[in-house]
Amino acid sequence: MTAPNWERATILYARLALGAAFLSGIASRFGLYGKDVGYGNFANFLKYTAEVNAFMxxxxxxxxxxxxxxxxxxxxxxxxxxxWPRWVALASALLLVLFGIAMAISFGIKSPLDYSVFSASAAAVLLAIHIPGRRT
Structure with a gap:
């Protein structure tokens, strides 16, 4: 695989991984994985939302x-x-960093680090600054 092909494949991988993670969270909160998997229902998700945002x-x-x-x-x-790759990636990074900060405030810094929230946010930032075809 040539360098541009690796670059395209890596960008696609990051986009699909971040997108799938967002959609998986939604599937969990609506019980699509089952009532005993993840949140299992929206009420449980709202309980977790209250815990993460305990300061609100x-x-x-x-x-x-x-x-x-x-x-x-x-x-x-x-x-x-x-x-809209650049704007969507920036919005994703912002959403993730806000979530990570809320987790850190409510549960301590270990929680967002253990769940790789800041890593996912950083990946979204890299997607946002990626310029197709530019060699670094």
Whole structure:
């Protein structure tokens, strides 16, 4: 495989991995993996949303849960389809870093590091700055 082919394959891999991760989270919160797998249902997801955002007023949790779900749905689909790659990657990086910061505030820094939230955010930043065909 030539260098440009490796580059394209790597970018595709990162896009598909990030997009699939977003969509998998949505599948879990709606019980598509089963009621005893992951969140299992949206109510359990909202409980987790409240735990991650323990510093936020309880009245914001429903909004945060649905906002995260909508953002992950749109970003996941756009990443997989390769739509607006730079802007979608930047939005993905922002969403992930905000999630990681919320996790760190509520659970300590170990939690987002153990779940590779900042690593995924960094991968999204690399996608955003990637310029096809440019050699580094």
């Amino acid at each position: 007023p309880a009245s914001t949790i429903l909004f945060l849960g649905w906002s995260a779900t909508l953002a992950e749905l749109v970003l996941g689909i756009a990443l997989i389809l390769g739509l």
